[in-house]
Amino acid sequence: MIDEPRNSPVPAMTDPSVLMLTSSPEAIKAARDFARGWLDGKGFQRTAVEIALLIVSELVTNAYKHGSEPGQAISVRLYLSEAGPVVEVRDGSDAEPHVKPLTLDTFSGRGLAIVSELARAWGFRHLASGGKTVYAVMREKTP
Numbered sequence: 001m002i003d004e005p006r007n008s009p010v011p012a013m014t015d016p017s018v019l020m021l022t023s024s025p026e027a028i029k030a031a032r033d034f035a036r037g038w039l040d041g042k043g044f045q046r047t048a049v050e051i052a053l054l055i056v057s058e059l060v061t062n063a064y065k066h067g068s069e070p071g072q073a074i075s076v077r078l079y080l081s082e083a084g085p086v087v088e089v090r091d092g093s094d095a096e097p098h099v100k101p102l103t104l105d106t107f108s109g110r111g112l113a114i115v116s117e118l119a120r121a122w123g124f125r126h127l128a129s130g131g132k133t134v135y136a137v138m139r140e141k142t143p
């Protein structure tokens, strides 16, 4: 189990909506469906929702690919903050996410570069229980 840190990395204005998952490829779609329901329920602009879902997909894919072994716990939290809607994705690995330099000769390694362009802010925090949470502040509407 991944337990709660006392504070969220971005101060929350609402209780989080939480989805507990086990690491698998199916978890990525489950997280997207969960996030779509939450974002639509808040009435955010349609394009902003699609962009937010891209961010959620990248973070959950990373938790699956880099932050866990199959069957281990991953969780998704969604809440509102003063800075905007926040997604947190927790996994049990202490390894840290980092933006890779953009290159033209590889097929992967662009996820967090894309997140850093699309999100208002992103970052990570180690959890007291081990593992970490990777978070992004999303946008409610497109400019």
Ligand SMILES: Nc1ncnc2c1ncn2[C@@H]1O[C@H](COP(=O)(O)OP(=O)(O)O)[C@@H](O)[C@H]1O
Binding pocket: 058, 062, 063, 065, 066, 067, 091, 093, 095, 096, 097, 098, 099, 100, 108, 109, 110, 111, 112, 113, 134
């Ligand atoms: N949840 C995570 N746990 C551990 N390492 C991570 C996590 N997310 C990202 N990383 C590290 O950051 C790198 C960059 O992530 P990303 O830009 O999404 O590229 P990719 O997933 O294609 O490798 C990854 O290759 C990995 O080393």
Ligand SMILES: [Mg+2]
Binding pocket: 058, 061, 062, 109, 110, 111, 112
């Ligand atoms: Mg990735």
